[in-house]
Structure formats: structure tokens, C-alpha cells
Amino acid sequence: MDTHAALYEQGKARLEALRELSPRHTESLKQKMEQHGITRRDFMKWSAAVTSMLALPLPFSTLVAEAAELSDRVPLIWLHMAECTGCSESLIRTDTPNLDSLIFDHISLEYHETLMAAAGWQAEENLEHALEQYKGNYLLAVEGAVPTANNGAFLTVGCKGHTGLEIMHHAAEGAAGIISVGTCAAFGGVQAAAPNPTGAVGVAEVVHKPVVNLGGCPPSEKNIVGTLMYFIMFGKLPALDMFNRPKWAYGARVHDNCERRGRFDAGEFVEEFGDFGAKEGYCLYKVGCKGPYTYNNCPTERFNHHTSWPVLAGHGCIGCSEPSFWDDMADFERPLGRQLLYGFDATADAVGAVILGAAAVGVGAHAVVSVFAKPLED
Numbered sequence: 245m246d247t248h249a250a251l252y253e254q255g256k257a258r259l260e261a262l263r264e265l266s267p268r269h270t271e272s273l274k275q276k277m278e279q280h281g282i283t284r285r286d287f288m289k290w291s292a293a294v295t296s297m298l299a300l301p302l303p304f305s306t307l308v309a310e311a312a313e314l315s316d317r318v319p320l321i322w323l324h325m326a327e328c329t330g331c332s333e334s335l336i337r338t339d340t341p342n343l344d345s346l347i348f349d350h351i352s353l354e355y356h357e358t359l360m361a362a363a364g365w366q367a368e369e370n371l372e373h374a375l376e377q378y379k380g381n382y383l384l385a386v387e388g389a390v391p392t393a394n395n396g397a398f399l400t401v402g403c404k405g406h407t408g409l410e411i412m413h414h415a416a417e418g419a420a421g422i423i424s425v426g427t428c429a430a431f432g433g434v435q436a437a438a439p440n441p442t443g444a445v446g447v448a449e450v451v452h453k454p455v456v457n458l459g460g461c462p463p464s465e466k467n468i469v470g471t472l473m474y475f476i477m478f479g480k481l482p483a484l485d486m487f488n489r490p491k492w493a494y495g496a497r498v499h500d501n502c503e504r505r506g507r508f509d510a511g512e513f514v515e516e517f518g519d520f521g522a523k524e525g526y527c528l529y530k531v532g533c534k535g536p537y538t539y540n541n542c543p544t545e546r547f548n549h550h551t552s553w554p555v556l557a558g559h560g561c562i563g564c565s566e567p568s569f570w571d572d573m574a575d576f577e578r579p580l581g582r583q584l585l586y587g588f589d590a591t592a593d594a595v596g597a598v599i600l601g602a603a604a605v606g607v608g609a610h611a612v613v614s615v616f617a618k619p620l621e622d
């Protein structure tokens with residue numbers, strides 16, 4: 245059996261088993277869709293889009309649709325560590341509920357500090373209860389970095405004053421899978437920026453289980469929902485790159501799918517914000533775009549119902565899905581090449597030939613990438 249056929253069978257068997265479990269909600273996903281005016285046709289289109297985003301062949305879209313309907317069978321526990329909650333916002337702040345936010349509403353969300361009604365003792369009890377009741381079966385999503393200095397004392401959560409570090413250890417124990425949502429949970433993020441006074445680290449550094457990292461500050465709702473769908477469908481984590489990010493989402497550079505790439509190749513650069521090139525949509529490399537060093541699907545999947553993404557909005561990518569981006573990608577509005585390649589851009593400018601300049605910048609960028617963030621091959 246080829247790999248896809250075997251995976252399909254695995255998914256089918258997993259979904260059959262999930263169907264046997266009792267649903268968490270009285271309303272089915274179908275009923276919820278009807279209430280929000282989402283048609284069956286919209287749902288099939290969504291399933292096909294998620295299938296192609298996950299780099300699976302089209303026949304898998306029936307499995308994706310089924311996994312969405314059964315998403316209330318897999319318990320999800322969502323913890324907040326040191327962060328800004330932008331990752332949750334990325335998923336829930338939609339003006340009109342689309343299928344991504346509706347799935348999040350339908351999923352068996354057992355604990356989420358921002359969304360739940362409970363507070364104080366009641367909230368702590370809910371968490372304890374969920375960890376116990378679903379031991380070995382729950383999916384654990386974590387948002388935010390884990391401060392480790394002074395035994396984790398820089399982050400205490402709840403009325404018992406447990407440290408984030410203690411909560412992480414405890415919650416990871418019974419998790420069937422762990423997802424680090426956002427660059428903070430994945431790699432430490434802004435909290436870990438030098439000199440990192442709280443000793444903030446990514447979740448994978450404090451637990452002894454495989455963790456899938458969803459880089460991005462925040463990651464797109466598509467990458468969050470796609471990862472949840474994959475786990476619901478197959479009960480395992482997808483193929484990962486060297487930083488444990490799903491290859492289907494982080495397998496290509498921002499630069500490779502950017503709509504301004506033609507401008508880069510033609511040597512047409514914005515020299516400063518607000519100039520003629522900026523108005524014409526020229527490449528943002530010289531005003532600091534880190535797209536050539538960054539792996540993410542922002543240009544193809546975009547944010548907020550596929551409305552926009554940083555470069556389309558007129559600012560360069562700041563490399564927010566990469567480890568240590570606060571330190572390694574700064575200054576955000578100057579090219580990295582100037583720091584790493586000893587005035588490479590200045591030389592290109594001095595030569596004065598636009599095309600030659602573009603080629604030189606291109607070579608420089610690729611050279612840096614090869615040592616910086618090359619994903620592993622299959």
C-alpha cells in the first residue's frame with residue numbers, strides 16, 4: 245500500500261473510533277453552520293482548501309470534513325503561559341464566524357482561561373478535573389513561553405500560586421499530543437529576547453514529549469486549525485521541519501511565494517517608506533523585509549479570512565515565525581544583509597546596476613538561509 249493509501253486507512257479507522265465516543269455538544273456542527281448561514285457547499289470548499297493546505301491529495305477532503313464534524317470528541321486543554329494572548333485572538337477575533345472559528349467553537353475545549361466563564365478556585369478545579377478525566381487522551385495546546393529562572397517564579401497562575409513551570413510539567417504528563425501555539429510557546433518569543441531575565445524558554449525545553457511548534461507571533465488561524473484537524477484525523481503529529489514546525493505550513497520561505505518577488509528579481513526596491521516604490525508595491529527587502537530568511541505560509545494563506553498579510557499591508561516580514569527573531573532579525577526596518585554580509589547591499593548600490601544589485605542581494609540572502617534555517621528533507 246502506498247503511503248497515502250495507508251494514511252487514508254489510518255484516518256478512516258481513527259474517525260470510526262471517534263464516532264463511537266459521545267459528543268460533547270448537543271448541537272452538531274451542521275446545526276451550528278446552519279445558524280451562521282454557512283452552507284454545505286461552503287463546508288465542502290473549506291474541507292478541500294484545508295486538505296490542499298495540509299498537502300494531502302483531494303480524496304482526503306472527506307476525512308477532513310468528517311474530522312471537523314467529530315472535533316467535539318477530542319478533548320483540548322489550552323494553557324496560557326507568558327504571552328500577550330494574540331494567538332487566541334488570531335483564532336477568535338473574527339467579525340463574522342467563519343469555519344475556522346466555528347470549528348474552534350465546536351471542538352471539545354475543556355479549559356481555556358480567556359474563553360471560559362469560570363474564575364478563581366472554580367477555574368483551578370476545572371483544570372484539575374479535565375486533566376484527570378481525560379488523562380492520556382487530551383490534546384494540550386500551550387500559548388506563551390515558560391519562565392524558568394528562580395524555579396519559574398516569574399510566572400504564577402491562579403489562586404494556588406502554581407508556577408507556569410509546575411503547571412506545564414503536570415499538564416504534559418497525561419497529554420496525547422502537545423502543540424506550542426505561537427513563537428513564544430515554540431521558542432520563547434519576546435520574553436526570551438536578550439538578556440532574557442526570566443529565563444523564558446519554549447515548551448519543548450521543559451517537557452519530555454514531542455511538541456509540534458506553530459511559529460508566528462501570532463500564527464495564522466489556518467495553521468492552528470490545520471494542526472488540530474491533522475491530530476483529530478490521524479491521532480498523531482504531522483511531518484516536521486528541523487524546528488518541529490509542520491512542513492505543510494512552514495516548508496517554504498515567505499520570499500518564495502511573495503507577490504512582490506518579481507520586483508525583487510527585477511531589482512525594484514522600496515528605498516524608504518512612503519516613496520514612489522512603496523506606492524507601486526516594490527520589494528521591501530531594503531527596508532528590512534526578512535522574507536528571505538523566514539519559513540511560513542503567510543503569502544498563500546494570509547490572515548483574517550484571507551484578507552491580508554504583512555507584506556501586502558506594506559511592511560516587510562519581521563521573521564516572526566523563526567526562533568530568536570527578536571534578536572536575530574532586528575533591526576526590523578533594515579536589511580539583515582548589512583549586518584551579516586558586511587555592507588553587501590552598499591556594494592550592490594555602488595555598482596549602480598539595478599539588476600546586478602538584485603542578483604547580488606539574492607545570492608547573499610540564499611547563502612545566509614542555507615546556514616540559518618534550512619528545513620530537513622523528507
Ligand code: FSX
Pocket residue numbers: 326327328329330331332387388389425426427428429433434460461462463
Ligand atoms: Fe506570543 Fe501568543 Fe506573539 Fe502574543 O500568546 S507568539 S506574544 S502574538 O500571543 O504567545
Ligand code: SF4
Pocket residue numbers: 498499500502503504505506508526527528529533534535536555560561
Ligand atoms: Fe517579498 Fe520581502 Fe522577498 Fe521582497 S524581500 S520579495 S517583499 S518577501
Ligand code: F3S
Pocket residue numbers: 460461498538540542553554555560561562563564565
Ligand atoms: Fe510573521 Fe513574516 Fe508572516 S512577520 S506573519 S512570518 S510575513
